[in-house]
Amino acid sequence: MAIRTEEMVLNMGPQHPSTHGVLRLELTLEGEIVTNVIPHIGYLHRCFEKHCEAMTYPQIVPYTDRMDYLASMSNEFGYAVAMEKLLGIEVPERVQYIRVIMAELQRIASHLVALGTYGADIGAFTPFLFCFRDREKILNLFEITCGARLLYNYIWVGGLSHDIHPDFVRKTREFIKEFRPNLKETNDLLTHNRIFIDRTANVGILPIETAINFGVSGPNLRGSGMKWDIRKDDPYSVYHKFDFDIPVGDGRNGTVGDSWDRYFVRVQEMEESLKIIEQALDQLPEGDVTSAIPKRIKPVVGNVYGRVENPRGELGYFIISDGSTSPYRVKVRAPSFVSMQVLNELCKGHMVADVVAILGSIDIVLGEIDR
Amino acid sequence: MKNAEEIFQILKNKFQDSVLEFKTDQPTEPIIIVQALEIDKICSFLSSEDELQFNSLVNLSGVDEIKENKLSVYYHLESTIHRHKILLKISTSREKPEVPSVVEVWQGANWHEREAYDMFGIIFLNHPDLRRILMPYDWEAGYPLRKDYENPEYYQGMKVPY
Numbered sequence: 308m309a310i311r312t313e314e315m316v317l318n319m320g321p322q323h324p325s326t327h328g329v330l331r332l333e334l335t336l337e338g339e340i341v342t343n344v345i346p347h348i349g350y351l352h353r354c355f356e357k358h359c360e361a362m363t364y365p366q367i368v369p370y371t372d373r374m375d376y377l378a379s380m381s382n383e384f385g386y387a388v389a390m391e392k393l394l395g396i397e398v399p400e401r402v403q404y405i406r407v408i409m410a411e412l413q414r415i416a417s418h419l420v421a422l423g424t425y426g427a428d429i430g431a432f433t434p435f436l437f438c439f440r441d442r443e444k445i446l447n448l449f450e451i452t453c454g455a456r457l458l459y460n461y462i463w464v465g466g467l468s469h470d471i472h473p474d475f476v477r478k479t480r481e482f483i484k485e486f487r488p489n490l491k492e493t494n495d496l497l498t499h500n501r502i503f504i505d506r507t508a509n510v511g512i513l514p515i516e517t518a519i520n521f522g523v524s525g526p527n528l529r530g531s532g533m534k535w536d537i538r539k540d541d542p543y544s545v546y547h548k549f550d551f552d553i554p555v556g557d558g559r560n561g562t563v564g565d566s567w568d569r570y571f572v573r574v575q576e577m578e579e580s581l582k583i584i585e586q587a588l589d590q591l592p593e594g595d596v597t598s599a600i601p602k603r604i605k606p607v608v609g610n611v612y613g614r615v616e617n618p619r620g621e622l623g624y625f626i627i628s629d630g631s632t633s634p635y636r637v638k639v640r641a642p643s644f645v646s647m648q649v650l651n652e653l654c655k656g657h658m659v660a661d662v663v664a665i666l667g668s669i670d671i672v673l674g675e676i677d678r
Numbered sequence: 679m680k681n682a683e684e685i686f687q688i689l690k691n692k693f694q695d696s697v698l699e700f701k702t703d704q705p706t707e708p709i710i711i712v713q714a715l716e717i718d719k720i721c722s723f724l725s726s727e728d729e730l731q732f733n734s735l736v737n738l739s740g741v742d743e744i745k746e747n748k749l750s751v752y753y754h755l756e757s758t759i760h761r762h763k764i765l766l767k768i769s770t771s772r773e774k775p776e777v778p779s780v781v782e783v784w785q786g787a788n789w790h791e792r793e794a795y796d797m798f799g800i801i802f803l804n805h806p807d808l809r810r811i812l813m814p815y816d817w818e819a820g821y822p823l824r825k826d827y828e829n830p831e832y833y834q835g836m837k838v839p840y
Contacts, residue, residue: 349812356797357822393705519733519758522786535758609705612737612754612765625739625752636823638739640754648789677812 312338317659321350325428325663328673332650332662339658344651351677359637364390364604365464367637372458374641375675377420380413380449381617383462388543389613389624390464393606401594402466403545408479408587409452409461410615411580415486416445417618418573425570425667426497429506434497441489444482451475465600476588483581490577498574507570508561511653511665515564521652522645525620526576527669530556530569537616549586551579566668573670605632619643619670639678643671679762682708685730693720707765709752714768717753718778718804721766724755725783731759735784740794742772744825749775749798770800779805797823 320331329350335343355374359367371386372379384406391398423438446456451472453461461468497503513523515531528535536553538546554575556568606628614623620642629635646669653665680688686700689710696716701709712720724732737754746769753766770777779802780787791802792811799821802808810817819830830838 349810349814352812354822395705517785520785522735522784533758540761607705609703610709610752610765611706614736621736623737623754625737625754627741636739636741638737640737644789645786648786 314342319662321347325667326673327424327666327671330671330673330676332666334654334659334662336659341654341657341659341662344654344662346647346650348647348673348676351673353678355639355678356637359634361633363632364606364634367634368463369458369460372460373674374639374678375617375619375622375643375672376457377672378413378417378618379457379459380409380462381417381615381622383459384410384544385613385615385617385622386624387462387464388615389611389626390604390606392613393609393611393626393628394464394601394604396465396599396601398465398599399594399596400545400592402596402599404587404591405467405471405596406462407544407546407549408584408591409449411583411587412445412448412479414580414618415577416442418577419445421573421618421667421670422493422497422570425670426503428663428667429503431497431500431503434493437489437493437496441486444485448475448479448482451478463600464604466598467596470596476591479584479588483585486581490574494574498571504560504567506664507565507567507668509565510561510657510661511566511668512562513564513569513649513653517649517652518564521649523620523649524645525616525618525642526572527569527620527646527649529553530572530668531564532556532558532568537614537621541614543613543615545587546583548590549583551582554579566664569668569670603632605630614640617642619672619675620646639675641675641678643669643673644676647671647676679760680729681762682710682764685762685764686710688727688730689720689723692723696720701767707763709765709767711767711769714751714770714777716778717751717766717768718780718782721753721755721780721783729760730757730762732757732764734758735780735786735790736763738780738787738790738794740798740800740823742798742824743769744772747772749800751777751794751800753780775800776803777801778803781805797821799824 315336317334320326321329331347333345371382419438419442423435426434450456453459513531518528518531532555534553534555554572560567608630610627612625623640625638626634627636654662689697696713699711724730732755734756736756739752741750748769750769756763794800796810
């Protein structure tokens with residue numbers, strides 16, 4: 308007599324350590340094999356877009372911080388880029404350089420969280436502590452810059468809230484010097500660890516066509532072997548002045564586009580960010596950082612789509628102005644929101660334990676998905 | 679690589695009256711306005727035609743244009759092959775906001791369309807899974823991003839403080 312089997316529905320979350328926030332995954336299981344994943348989001352919905360319609364343009368900046376709370380600088384940067392495009396403001400060179408330095412430091416900090424928690428998800432706890440130790444140093448740099456460690460309100464439309472601290476350049480250089488050997492140490496511990504590779508290689512393979520069709524961007528897209536980065540392909544700010552590479556997944560431990568590739572792209576990106584920061588510190592011009600900030604922002608009627616390369620991918624702001632001092636409509640194209648959709652494709656046919664490995668490799672932030 | 683005007687001409691030749699207007703009075707990029715009920719055909723043409731190949735839907739956003747008594751949808755499309763991009767716009771009535779879904783063309787449209795449904799009540803025909811996404815599934819007070827939306831006093835018998 309054959310054993311009678313039936314499908315089982317399992318709720319993972321909303322409170323679950325490896326969902327990286329408040330997310331519920333409805334898993335349909337056949338034994339231990341996942342046949343379908345339905346993500347339920349919205350637990351962190353804070354009506355960002357509705358709020359924007361009631362606020363003036365400069366007031367929106369602190370709210371953008373709270374979307375992707377691991378990469379607040381990049382969120383502000385994106386908003387500033389979009390608004391300056393709409394207003395036609397030319398921003399001083401010094402402001403552009405400082406913004407790039409901050410955005411790249413933020414990218415490293417965000418990737419450190421991604422890598423650390425990814426290791427912890429899979430069972431490697433030590434790299435998590437190493438990553439957070441280094442991230443702490445970046446947060447200290449932000450703290451001397453603007454007083455805040457996570458939500459900065461530093462990059463304003465047309466400039467910065469104030470100039471960098473006199474010690475900032477020296478301390479950033481010190482950080483880079485300390486961080487390079489630490490990165491190697493993390494690599495030895497986690498990246499090339501046999502157990503880690505066995506858990507992540509050939510798991511959750513994202514083919515390049517699927518990735519593009521779903522609109523996936525950032526390290527997830529590059530992990531699938533696509534050389535696409537807004538910093539190079541649609542340059543904004545002063546990124547065209549710096550020399551850096553765009554790492555892509557090459558499937559060296561399994562198949563192109565597997566979880567390990569997505570992970571390793573992030574490791575390599577930190578190296579590239581260090582290169583950009585070094586170059587920007589060398590070339591940092593003098594000047595006033597507040598001179599181009601408009602007294603009153605009242606754009607012409609029309610719309611703008613401004614986008615930047617956030618640590619998680621393409622962050623876009625679609626802003627419609629009706630000629631008044633507050634926007635008529637703001638829509639945020641959050642990279643995690645788009646990447647999350649692909650989860651079902653990645654998880655089908657894998658074990659339950661692999662769902663954790665795949666979810667961690669996409670590196671989502673729920674604050675940004677739910678806004 | 680083609681600019682927006684050339685793409686508009688290609689569309690105009692192919693779809694004639696369904697392609698309504700090329701709006702250039704914008705501060706940044708021009709808008710191509712098309713017939714709402716033809717959007718799925720136009721998008722599938724845009725993605726499959728060799729010289730266009732818009733393989734990626736960057737963004738999709740609903741907008742409530744209450745002064746014209748319309749709901750609109752904006753599509754930001756991009757081709758990673760030819761490296762060109764355009765902005766499409768469709769409008770539908772507020773009373774019966776029904777537009778065809780483009781999930782068949784770009785799977786990434788799925789959640790964007792669900793969000794537009796959730797926030798504006800735009801019905802995307804043939805969408806595989808049109809449910810609310812950010813608001814609770816049992817939210818009955820309407821569509822929050824509509825300009826005439828009013829905050830409910832009660833949700834499931836609980837007073838909503840605001």
